[in-house]
Amino acid sequence: MENLPKKVRSKKLNTRVDLTAMVSISFLLIIFFMVTIELAKPKGFDLALPDKELGCGGEGGCSRGNRLYTILLDENDKIITYSGILEFDMYTAKKIEFGKNGIRKEVYRKKKEVSDYMISVGKPKSGVIVIIKPSRKSNFKNLVDILDEMKIAKIDTYAIVDEYTLEESKLLASK
Template sequence: MAEVIAQEKQGGSRQRKKLVKIDMTPMVDLGFLLITFFMFTTNFTKPNVMDLGLPAKSPTPPKNVVDVRNQVTFILGKDNRVFYHQSSKEDLNSKNLKETNFSGINISKIISEAYNNAPVKENFTIIIEPTDEANYKNFVDVLDNIAISNKERYGITDIKPWEKKVYEELIQ
């Protein structure tokens, strides 16, 4: 591992100078063993997963399961825009499709107001409809606000054609 080599100094001096040579090969092996040991024994970061309880698809879609007064619908649009409404197909227009932002205070306030105005509170449902232009972060932000609001009934669906028509009128 280590060698001591004695050499005589040339010249008139009688002193011997000792040179030390250290072989570092075992230290390199030890370093790799330690790195391997710590890689296998450490806990890597576990991914944060949000549990989505999605129902199975039924062969026939249900009709008018949720009354419009017992729901609030969020439409996630492009450029970080979010719209919401509590209207039926016949009543929805550009005046009652309202826009808000992704601030937690605003979305939570909208959810709590809709819940307080719902005639049957145990049937209150939040519907999330992301458009093709929406991004994933906005979707997660809405899900986080639903979790903060302690509302357990929510659904995720595609935007309806009649909602998309009104939505496109507003974004232009």
């Protein structure tokens, strides 16, 4: 019995799976899908447009849309502006140039004028409403320049509208 061969036992290998790489990939995939879902959401912003009738934005004692300032863009860098509603006063329309002594100066002037008026009627937070109307003949650069002017002048409420009234069409044709 002494010379009996010992049973050879095979060594049991410890089978251990390292999941570190799997966890890293899982976190990367989770982050990727979270970012893509966030980027896929439609982005929008609040746009306050004036009332259709007089552009007053409700009560506030404004008559003839005195908070409105309309900028018409036409071909050859032509800008025509008017305050209020064109049907009431066709003679307020002006032809203005681009630049700091042109449209920027006029936008600042109108902003201050409306601000002073709204303070006098007890609505200090109401400001000017700028309506930008590019014609089909105007170029994209002019629209971008006007949007830059709105940002520079810190105009909070403005809209780009592509519809022209009959009076505005006549005004563009005449000037």
